[in-house]
Amino acid sequence: MAIITSLPSRFFFISICLAVAFLVGCSNASINDNPPDFSSKEKLQIVCTTGMIGDAIQRIAGDRAQVTTLMGPGVDPHLYKATQGDLRKLSEADLVFFNGLHLEGKMIEILDKLGRLKPVVAFADSLPESRLINSTNYANAFDPHIWFDVALWSEAITNVVNTMARLDSGYSDHYKKNGTAFNILLKTLDQEVRQRILDIPESQRILITAHDAFAYFSNAYGIEVRGLQGISTVSEYGLRDISDLVKLITERKIKAIFVESSVPEKSLEAVVEGCAKRGFETRIGGTLFSDAMGAAGTPEGTYPGMVRANLNTIVSALK
Amino acid sequence: MEAFCFILTGSFVALSCGLLGVFLILRKMAMVGDAISHAVLPGIVLAYLVSESRDTIPMLLGAAAVGVLTTLLIEWLYSKARLQMDASIGITFTWLFAIGIILISLYTGQVDLDQDCVLYGEIAYVPLDLWILPNGKMLGPGPVWITGGGFLLILGLVIFGFRGFEITTFNPEYAAAIGISTVFWHYLLMSAVSITTVISFESVGAILVVAFLIVPPATAYLLTDKLQHMLWLTALFGVLSAFFGYYLAVAIDGSIAGAMSVVAGIFLTLALLLSPKGGVLRKQKIPSRTVG
Numbered sequence: 354m355a356i357i358t359s360l361p362s363r364f365f366f367i368s369i370c371l372a373v374a375f376l377v378g379c380s381n382a383s384i385n386d387n388p389p390d391f392s393s394k395e396k397l398q399i400v401c402t403t404g405m406i407g408d409a410i411q412r413i414a415g416d417r418a419q420v421t422t423l424m425g426p427g428v429d430p431h432l433y434k435a436t437q438g439d440l441r442k443l444s445e446a447d448l449v450f451f452n453g454l455h456l457e458g459k460m461i462e463i464l465d466k467l468g469r470l471k472p473v474v475a476f477a478d479s480l481p482e483s484r485l486i487n488s489t490n491y492a493n494a495f496d497p498h499i500w501f502d503v504a505l506w507s508e509a510i511t512n513v514v515n516t517m518a519r520l521d522s523g524y525s526d527h528y529k530k531n532g533t534a535f536n537i538l539l540k541t542l543d544q545e546v547r548q549r550i551l552d553i554p555e556s557q558r559i560l561i562t563a564h565d566a567f568a569y570f571s572n573a574y575g576i577e578v579r580g581l582q583g584i585s586t587v588s589e590y591g592l593r594d595i596s597d598l599v600k601l602i603t604e605r606k607i608k609a610i611f612v613e614s615s616v617p618e619k620s621l622e623a624v625v626e627g628c629a630k631r632g633f634e635t636r637i638g639g640t641l642f643s644d645a646m647g648a649a650g651t652p653e654g655t656y657p658g659m660v661r662a663n664l665n666t667i668v669s670a671l672k
Numbered sequence: 673m674e675a676f677c678f679i680l681t682g683s684f685v686a687l688s689c690g691l692l693g694v695f696l697i698l699r700k701m702a703m704v705g706d707a708i709s710h711a712v713l714p715g716i717v718l719a720y721l722v723s724e725s726r727d728t729i730p731m732l733l734g735a736a737a738v739g740v741l742t743t744l745l746i747e748w749l750y751s752k753a754r755l756q757m758d759a760s761i762g763i764t765f766t767w768l769f770a771i772g773i774i775l776i777s778l779y780t781g782q783v784d785l786d787q788d789c790v791l792y793g794e795i796a797y798v799p800l801d802l803w804i805l806p807n808g809k810m811l812g813p814g815p816v817w818i819t820g821g822g823f824l825l826i827l828g829l830v831i832f833g834f835r836g837f838e839i840t841t842f843n844p845e846y847a848a849a850i851g852i853s854t855v856f857w858h859y860l861l862m863s864a865v866s867i868t869t870v871i872s873f874e875s876v877g878a879i880l881v882v883a884f885l886i887v888p889p890a891t892a893y894l895l896t897d898k899l900q901h902m903l904w905l906t907a908l909f910g911v912l913s914a915f916f917g918y919y920l921a922v923a924i925d926g927s928i929a930g931a932m933s934v935v936a937g938i939f940l941t942l943a944l945l946l947s948p949k950g951g952v953l954r955k956q957k958i959p960s961r962t963v964g
Contacts, residue, residue, distance in 0.1 A: 431789045434877075435796040438925045440674070443800060455726065458789030462728065463797040469804060489782045491724045497784075565782065591777060 389471060391447060391521040400446040402457050402464075403430055404646035405500045406476060408656040409510050410450055412535045413517060417524055421446075426648045427614055431458045443467060448520065450513070453477035454485070454497035456644075472520055479512030480505065486568045498643070501570035503543040503660060507536050542657050543573075549668050550574045557671045561598065561610040563621055566643040576667075581620055595620075599627035602635050609638025609670035614645060638670025674799045677813055678918045681798050682932050684819035685872050686884045686910025688826040692865050693889040694899070694906050698841050700757050704743065704862070705885035707765035708869050709787070709878045711742040713772025716791060721779060726790045732874055735791055739866030742768060747858065787878070795876040795928045815875035822871055829864055830903070837861060838899055876929060883933035884910055887940050894943040909939050 391397060397418040401407040407422030414420060423439050424430055430452070435443075443449060451457055451464050453475030467473050477485070477499055484505060486496040500506045514532030518525035550558065558576045560567055565580035579601065581594055602610070602624070610625070612618045621637060628635045641663045647653025653662045689705070696702050712735035719734025720726060742764055749760035776785060793801075793815065803811040811817070830837070839847045840857040847854055865885075872881040892905035917932030924931070 431784055434927055435794055436925055437796060437921050437928055440796050440799065444674075455784055455789070458784070459791075459793065460797070463800050466802060467800050469802070489780070491720075491780075491783060493725065494783045496782075 389447065389520070392523040394447065397447045397521065398442075398445055399448045399450065400442050401449075402433075402451040402460070403644070404654070405506075405656050405659070406450050406452060408646070409476075409506075409513070409535070413510070413514055413528055413531045415527065415531050417521070417527060418448075424645060426645055426654070428645050430456050430644050433457065433460065435460070447471065448517075449473040451475055452497055452499070454495045454499070456497035472516075474513060474516055476509045476513060479509055479516070484508070486572065488565075488568060496565075496568050498566045498569055500656070501567055501660075502573035503539055503546060504573060505569060506656075507539040507543070510536060510539070538657065542660060546574055546660065546664055549664055550576055552668055553671045556605060557608060559605065559607055559671075560667060561602070561607065561624075562641065562643075563611075563613050563618075564643075566613065567641075581624065595623055595627060598624050599631060602628050603631045603633040606633065607635055607671075609636050611638050611666065611670070612640045613643040614640055636670075639666035641666060675918060675922075677799050677816060678795065678928060679914050681795060681813070681816050681819050681876060682880070682914030682918065682928075683911045684816070684823040685876050685880060686888060686914050686932075686936075687907055688819070688823045688868050689872065689881055689884040690888045690906040690910040691826055691830045691903060692861070692868060693885040694892070694902055695837055695841055695861055696865065696885065697889045697893060698899075701746075701761070702886045702890075703758070703761050704746065704865055705869050705882045707746070707761045708739045708742050708866055709873065709882060711765040711768035712738050712791065712870060712873075713769050713787060714738055714775055715741075715772075716787065717772055717775040717780060717785060720783070720785055720790075721775075726785065728874060731790050732870065735787075735873070736867055736870045738768065739870045740863055743859075743862035743866050747862065787873070792873050792877045793875050795880060795932075798876070818871060819875050822868055826864060826868060829860075833857070833860065879933055880929040883936055884913070887933070887936040888913065891936070891940045891943045894940075894947045909936065913939060 396416075397414065399410055399414060399418045399420045401410050401420060401422050403424050404422055404426065407420055410418070411420045421442050423435070423442070424433050449464060449467060449471065451461070451473070453461065454477045455461060456477075457464070461475075464473050464475075477495075477497065480499065482495075485499070487494055488496060499509065510532060514528050518528045521528070553576070560571065560576050560578045562578070562580050564582040565578070567578045567580075570576065571578035579598065581598060598610075601607070610621055612621055618637070625635055625637060642653060642659045646656070646659045647662070652658035693702070693705075696704055715734035715736075715738030716731055717734075719730040723730040745764045745768075746757075746760045749755050749763060750757050753760075755763070795815075798813045798815045801814050803814045803817065805811065836852060836857045839852060840854045844854045847857075869881050869885070888906045888909040889902070891909045892902045895905055896902050913932050913936035917935040918928060920926075920935060921928040921931035
């Protein structure tokens with residue numbers, strides 16, 4: 354027992370030394386209430402969470418900024434785990450952009466805290482609540498997948514352009530010019546989606562996927578959406594979910610259902626088999642990009658390319 | 673400076689989990705930490721249904737309450753229903769986790785709600801998670817203070833409760849005979865474990881907590897027969913794992929929690945091979961041991 358009785362003082366002494374060292378070491382950063390001055394910087398360092406946001410910011414900033422995207426192709430933003438390198442990028446960034454509405458899960462808390470040290474902007478925060486979808490009875494449980502409504506995404510981009518023009522006022526014309534050009538492109542894209550959806554016979558205008566990511570797409574373009582699972586990917590689909598879907602597909606003779614890039618295919622195969630047993634042939638119509646874009650360098654690695662790829666998959670399978 | 677924050681947070685978690693883990697291993701309850709990491713799901717869902725918010729405080733309260741309930745249920749199944757300890761742990765956490773899944777599919781299927789996105793923190797974010805006073809004074813990263821405070825509490829508990837934990841762990845019958853309440857010490861240890869793990873989950877994520885709860889104490893167990901030495905060695909291996917793990921993560925630009933856990937596993941492997949008592953490389957027959 355001799356060792357133990359002498360332990361407390363020794364341990365507490367060490368702990369206090371550590372705490373002091375820590376206070377001295379970790380508290381040398383300072384908080385800045387004034388907006389940062391970017392005019393002296395040759396190039397801004399901007400960090401974005403998802404590919405869709407990175408694509409938008411790259412177009413708006415052009416060569417004024419070095420844009421880094423944290424979440425690569427095929428990554429589920431809800432479950433993303435940061436690496437040591439990501440942390441460095443976040444702490445070195447001049448500006449940070451993220452989606453918000455809980456898309457980035459627990460990471461959003463950290464981004465909010467980082468917002469006290471540097472400008473951190475959520476795309477979704479600039480949108481009025483009336484434009485957001487909440488398919489639950491709970492307050493603040495908005496659907497985060499806003500980029501599937503091209504017009505809504507374009508609205509968010511207008512707001513982000515204004516924010517950037519205000520923060521980096523020396524380049525405000527540059528941002529506004531790029532922003533306008535991108536918004537014109539998005540307007541064409543929005544009309545293209547609207548037009549092409551009309552090619553699908555009205556009775557076939559229903560999008561069946563594994564998890565509910567397409568509510569905004571549904572609202573904007575008049576195509577019904579049914580998911581096997583809710584938004585949360587931890588809840589398993591029930592047997593009745595499958596049989597309900599099978600019934601719906603056979604009754605309405607839906608030609609195809611769709612897999613998403615970030616959710617396993619198995620559950621939907623069960624639905625296809627179920628339909629076959631009831632004598633109706635449906636098929637997996639292809640893979641849709643939901644929470645992440647395609648690989649960089651491919652057409653699907655850009656926002657318009659991703660939207661078109663989804664559109665082509667849906668239209669050609671249901672037409 | 674960042675490096676120091678990571679290593680300090682990792683070490684605090686390693687120390688508080690490790691000191692408790694020693695007693696868990698000796699009581700054959702090592703998997704309690706992993707069990708709690710699953711069992712907190714219904715607590716999170718209920719906390720959300722009551723508060724309609726995914727903020728840290730309601731999530732932590734819900735998780736901690738169910739964490740304590742988990743240990744109560746395990747103990748009840750073990751002592752009253754006379755099931756084995758491992759079976760009791762297995763039944764309790766799968767049952768609670770399943771209740772959580774049913775609650776989600778019934779009430780919150782359209783809300784992104786699970787441990788990963790509302791409770792588990794990530795040690796990589798520690799330097800960004802700053803505490804700032806209203807007057808602008810920086811206090812440094814919050815998780816360092818939280819895990820540090822937790823460590824001091826656990827340290828105090830282990831130092832001042834040492835006799836009680838020791839005697840009820842190794843010789844419960846004797847303890848009962850001389851009037852020491854085994855039930856009291858058991859629930860004290862278990863409450864400390866559930867609250868420490870839940871708070872550490874929030875600060876640094878699940879894998880690191882579960883690893884530090886088991887691996888350094890197991891390494892120490894291979895090397896010594898004395899409880900005090902086992903506690904000291906656990907502390908040593910925990911801190912070394914945090915230190916080398918951090919630099920491994922930097923070298924490979926990988927997950928910090930993953931690297932720290934891997935280094936803890938490497939220490940265990942070395943102990944397994946080189947242990948003076950029963951190291952595989954020494955090939956000596958040893959009589960069955962008693963720690964204490």
